[in-house]
Amino acid sequence: MPLEIKKVGVIGAGQMGNGIAHVCALAGYDVMLNDADPDRVRSGLATINGNMAKQVAKGTVTEEDRQQALARISGVTTIDGLAECDLVIESATEREEVKRKIFSDLCAALRPDALLASNTSSISITRLAASTDRPERFIGIHFMNPVPLMELVELVRGIATDDDTFELSKKFVTRLNKTYAVAEDFPAFIVNRILLPMINEAIYTLYEGVGSVDAIDRAMKLGANHPMGPLQLADFIGLDTCLAIMQVLHEGLADSKYRPCPLLVKYVEAGWLGRKTQRGFYDYRGEKPVPTR
Numbered sequence: 001m002p003l004e005i006k007k008v009g010v011i012g013a014g015q016m017g018n019g020i021a022h023v024c025a026l027a028g029y030d031v032m033l034n035d036a037d038p039d040r041v042r043s044g045l046a047t048i049n050g051n052m053a054k055q056v057a058k059g060t061v062t063e064e065d066r067q068q069a070l071a072r073i074s075g076v077t078t079i080d081g082l083a084e085c086d087l088v089i090e091s092a093t094e095r096e097e098v099k100r101k102i103f104s105d106l107c108a109a110l111r112p113d114a115l116l117a118s119n120t121s122s123i124s125i126t127r128l129a130a131s132t133d134r135p136e137r138f139i140g141i142h143f144m145n146p147v148p149l150m151e152l153v154e155l156v157r158g159i160a161t162d163d164d165t166f167e168l169s170k171k172f173v174t175r176l177n178k179t180y181a182v183a184e185d186f187p188a189f190i191v192n193r194i195l196l197p198m199i200n201e202a203i204y205t206l207y208e209g210v211g212s213v214d215a216i217d218r219a220m221k222l223g224a225n226h227p228m229g230p231l232q233l234a235d236f237i238g239l240d241t242c243l244a245i246m247q248v249l250h251e252g253l254a255d256s257k258y259r260p261c262p263l264l265v266k267y268v269e270a271g272w273l274g275r276k277t278q279r280g281f282y283d284y285r286g287e288k289p290v291p292t293r
């Protein structure tokens with residue numbers, strides 16, 4: 001029987017994982033949200049609740065839809081808890097060895113016909129797929145942050161991804177009310193191949209003293225009509241994720257133009273990862289974000 005996606009598993013209950021679970025539940029899928037840390041599952045579910053409440057307040061979601069969607073989401077703390085899923089989307093930390101280990105544990109628990117997807121920002125889909133028992137049923141489904149508000153999803157086929165998986169993924173993304181762009185499987189795909197070097201350049205601009213945090217963000221918001229300044233956006237994405245993407249670009253394309261800015265490395269080494277740790281290019285611990293340089 002052809003596969004019909006009804007139950008979706010999401011691994012990693014961080015900012016992207018909770019957003020993916022959020023939009024899947026609103027679209028009528030049953031959702032199992034997993035994280036290695038039970039506290040993360042709890043805080044992921046609380047974030048979804050709060051974000052759906054914002055949508056109700058704005059009138060984009062009804063209170064009834066919110067209640068029904070929340071009832072469709074369960075938190076699970078073991079990979080075995082995802083055994084019944086038809087599609088599992090991995091959205092854990094942007095580190096290849098972390099993702100490989102997850103897929104290896106997951107394949108042992110899942111039905112052979114279930115689909116696997118990664119929300120990776122940059123890592124080779126072909127390489128991740130090759131580490132599983134089903135490279136033909138593996139695809140990149142790359143959501144944008146914040147997931148409930150952003151329209152685009154990149155679909156990335158690995159070399160072995162079959163047509164059935166691609167077609168099912170297109171239908172899935174369309175049912176989420178998202179628009180997809182198909183990207184070839186090269187480092188960081190389309191959006192991040194273009195966006196992250198711009199962010200990295202903004203950090204070099206700060207590092208070389210061309211402008212302050214405030215001046216750089218103001219310049220790009222008011223001078224190029226970007227909704228967020230590049231340093232604000234870097235904090236929003238997470239500086240660890242930004243650095244991981246630049247490293248994949250630098251290693252994968254072997255071009256010095258992708259060299260991560262040493263200041264980005266320093267912030268990550270300090271554990272200043274942006275909004276998620278309350279400090280990055282801005283300090284978020286007070287009432288208003290304050291530039292840290």
Ligand SMILES: CC(=O)CC(=O)SCCNC(=O)CCNC(=O)[C@H](O)C(C)(C)COP(=O)(O)OP(=O)(O)OC[C@H]1O[C@@H](n2cnc3c(N)ncnc32)[C@H](O)[C@@H]1OP(=O)(O)O
Pocket residue numbers: 019051052054055057058120121143144145146147148149150191192195227228233237241
């Ligand atoms: C790294 C990767 O791999 C790929 C990536 O994702 S790269 C990052 C891509 N994303 C971007 O570039 C985002 C750039 N920023 C933006 O587009 C905008 O700033 C934004 C859409 C995030 C917010 O837009 P804004 O006009 O400032 O709106 P803002 O007032 O903050 O929020 C709009 C509404 O959505 C709500 N909202 C914000 N986040 C939300 C969420 N996660 N879920 C639900 N609602 C949310 C807000 O509460 C707000 O509601 P009200 O209007 O009732 O206050």
Ligand SMILES: NC(=O)C1=CN([C@@H]2O[C@H](COP(=O)(O)OP(=O)(O)OC[C@H]3O[C@@H](n4cnc5c(N)ncnc54)[C@H](OP(=O)(O)O)[C@@H]3O)[C@@H](O)[C@H]2O)C=CC1
Pocket residue numbers: 011012013014015016017034035036037040091092093094095098102119120121122142143144145236237238241276
């Ligand atoms: N941030 C962004 O703007 C975007 C990110 N992405 C991609 O999405 C993925 C997740 O990013 P994001 O949500 O921002 O990151 P976060 O740091 O917010 O969340 C990652 C989550 O994964 C958890 N995790 C780590 N290891 C495991 C594991 N073995 N099993 C289950 N969960 C695990 C982490 O737990 P703990 O903290 O306890 O380790 C954390 O809760 C990355 O691949 C990233 O590149 C894609 C699009 C946009």
